[in-house]
Amino acid sequence: MKILVPIKRVVDFNVKVRVKPDGSGVDLANVKMAMNPFDEIAVEEALRLKESGAAEEIVVVSIGPAEAADTIRTGLAMGADRGILLKTGQPTEPLAVAKALKAIAAEEKPGLVILGKQAIDDDCNQTGQMLAALLGWPQGTFASKVVIDGDAVTVTREVDGGLETLRLRLPAVITTDLRLNEPRYASLPNIMKAKKKPIDEKTAADLDVDLAPRLKILKVEAPPARRSGVKLASVGELVEKLRNEAGVL
Amino acid sequence: MTTLLVAEHDNAGLKEATARTLAAGVELGEEVHVLVAGKDCTLATEAAARLEGVAKVLHADAEHLAHQLAEPLAALVVSLAGPFDTLIAPATTFGKNLMPRVAALLDVAQVSDITRVVAADTFERPTYAGNAIETVQTTDAKKVITVRGSAFRPVGESTQAVLVETIRAAAPAETLSSFVSAEIPDLERPELTAARVIVSGGRAFQSAENFRTYLQPVADKLGAAIGASRAAVDAGYAPNDLQVGQTGKVVAPDLYIACGISGAIQHLAGMKDSKVIVAINKDPEAPIFQIADYGLVGDVFEILPQLEKAL
Numbered sequence: 001m002k003i004l005v006p007i008k009r010v011v012d013f014n015v016k017v018r019v020k021p022d023g024s025g026v027d028l029a030n031v032k033m034a035m036n037p038f039d040e041i042a043v044e045e046a047l048r049l050k051e052s053g054a055a056e057e058i059v060v061v062s063i064g065p066a067e068a069a070d071t072i073r074t075g076l077a078m079g080a081d082r083g084i085l086l087k088t089g090q091p092t093e094p095l096a097v098a099k100a101l102k103a104i105a106a107e108e109k110p111g112l113v114i115l116g117k118q119a120i121d122d123d124c125n126q127t128g129q130m131l132a133a134l135l136g137w138p139q140g141t142f143a144s145k146v147v148i149d150g151d152a153v154t155v156t157r158e159v160d161g162g163l164e165t166l167r168l169r170l171p172a173v174i175t176t177d178l179r180l181n182e183p184r185y186a187s188l189p190n191i192m193k194a195k196k197k198p199i200d201e202k203t204a205a206d207l208d209v210d211l212a213p214r215l216k217i218l219k220v221e222a223p224p225a226r227r228s229g230v231k232l233a234s235v236g237e238l239v240e241k242l243r244n245e246a247g248v249l
Numbered sequence: 250m251t252t253l254l255v256a257e258h259d260n261a262g263l264k265e266a267t268a269r270t271l272a273a274g275v276e277l278g279e280e281v282h283v284l285v286a287g288k289d290c291t292l293a294t295e296a297a298a299r300l301e302g303v304a305k306v307l308h309a310d311a312e313h314l315a316h317q318l319a320e321p322l323a324a325l326v327v328s329l330a331g332p333f334d335t336l337i338a339p340a341t342t343f344g345k346n347l348m349p350r351v352a353a354l355l356d357v358a359q360v361s362d363i364t365r366v367v368a369a370d371t372f373e374r375p376t377y378a379g380n381a382i383e384t385v386q387t388t389d390a391k392k393v394i395t396v397r398g399s400a401f402r403p404v405g406e407s408t409q410a411v412l413v414e415t416i417r418a419a420a421p422a423e424t425l426s427s428f429v430s431a432e433i434p435d436l437e438r439p440e441l442t443a444a445r446v447i448v449s450g451g452r453a454f455q456s457a458e459n460f461r462t463y464l465q466p467v468a469d470k471l472g473a474a475i476g477a478s479r480a481a482v483d484a485g486y487a488p489n490d491l492q493v494g495q496t497g498k499v500v501a502p503d504l505y506i507a508c509g510i511s512g513a514i515q516h517l518a519g520m521k522d523s524k525v526i527v528a529i530n531k532d533p534e535a536p537i538f539q540i541a542d543y544g545l546v547g548d549v550f551e552i553l554p555q556l557e558k559a560l
Contacts, residue, residue, distance in 0.1 A: 026377060169426070214389055229526075
């Protein structure tokens with residue numbers, strides 16, 4: 001089985017982003033970029049499935065600027081076999097990305113697509129579900145456990161209040177949640193090896209997909225600041241304040 | 250010109266997220282119809298018919314909808330979508346799982362997790378873990394939206410129930426997915442996203458046992474839900490479904506007590522809209538104190554037992 005792992009280049013999760021003063025967006029100049037953390041978990045899960053014998057090949061694919069090739073190299077250094085870069089200068093909305101991934105899936109014919117549940121820049125949490133819909137495949141979102149079992153996959157999902165386990169017919173789309181695994185670091189030899197692994201470059205025109213955004217961003221603002229309060233001396237004082245000043249007890 | 254709200258329920262009753270989503274639905278300015286799809290979900294349907302602001306309830310009862318799996322439920326919603334110009338659902342794991350599937354089948358660019366209705370086609374939503382608030386306008390003929398419940402007050406109950414229309418939901422031609430099991434551990438405690446009070450723990454607890462031993466008595470006294478920071482979850486002190494933050498649940502209770510939580514950006518994104526925030530931390534420089542209304546500098550292992558006694 002082949003596994004397709006879509007990955008996104010995003011602002012590193014340790015960076016505190018700043019909104020541009022003119023309200024046009026977030027300032028990304030000279031900001032450290034990295035692979036979306038949920039996508040790293042997706043790459044790791046694919047690697048584990050390959051190591052267990054459930055998969056033979058892992059293809060990482062990214063849709064974005066030329067620099068997204070670096071993100072693909074990161075995936076290759078972790079252990080993926082080859083990469084596909086769909087170059088675009090446009091902002092990438094989930095629906096357009098799902099359409100592009102559908103076209104790539106038609107060429108690659110994977111048995112499984114694993115991707116992050118959301119990207120930590122736009123926080124949309126849509127792409128995996130949309131891809132599953134467009135392909136007519138089942139979806140296992142927010143996965144914390146994945147077990148391949150013949151022509152089906154059992155997925156345990158993190159849902160509000162607990163866990164839910166589903167059985168999906170393959171091929172299927174799985175989106176990752178935090179507890180699925182802990183991604184490995186790429187070793188130096190593997191980073192060197194990754195430089196020789198192939199990355200196939202494509203354009204939207206090659207795949208005949210329209211990546212034009214459908215949503216208009218009218219403005220981007222910083223959230224209202226919360227004022228800091230007072231430090232208290234004792235538990236007794238806290239309970240008194242909560243009771244009489246805040247009125248929440 | 251009507252809005253269709255897909256209710257979140259457990260067949261026996263509605264989840265509070267449904268009443269909060271309805272509040273956003275009403276703000277869109279059109280009539281709101283509520284779809285209750287499940288198996289033996291008459292009670293949930295009756296509850297939906299009594300929500301204030303609902304114009305009509307659609308009730309679909311079928312075996313294949315018992316667990317509200319995304320594949321059959323999305324197919325049902327799409328089959329009903331024709332006369333509606335907006336489809337909304339809560340931005341809970343239920344709505345997040347379902348709505349993008351619906352949106353893609355309708356070829357609509359979804360707007361996720363809205364926190365404010367600016368106009369019928371324009372919404373505010375947080376991005377970058379709540380560090381940037383985006384005002385976004387849709388250009389599609391139909392709109393598919395998920396609603397962040399903590400940003401809207403739940404609608405109340407009306408004395409008169411509205412009309413319920415029963416609809417037939419044909420079973421899908423092929424079964425793509427099936428339900429195996431569910432594990433919902435703590436039904437006694439309020440759900441995080443609906444709780445009025447949340448007591449939350451971080452890395453300072455050092456073990457899963459301490460996490461339980463010190464937080465539970467305080468939470469019990471307050472009738473509170475228990476939350477956790479990502480650090481506590483990653484360290485294995487608490488299960489992931491307790492995680493409050495950008496990658497976990499976004500909450501806005503009346504009272505949020507953060508115990509031994511330093512206040513990483515990712516955690517603040519999940520709780521900074523709480524009405525009153527209390528921080529208990531050993532480190533007086535912890536960033537959590539910058540957003541807390543009341544701070545106590547000290548060891549959680551000393552302060553929590555004192556707090557439990559004082560309540």
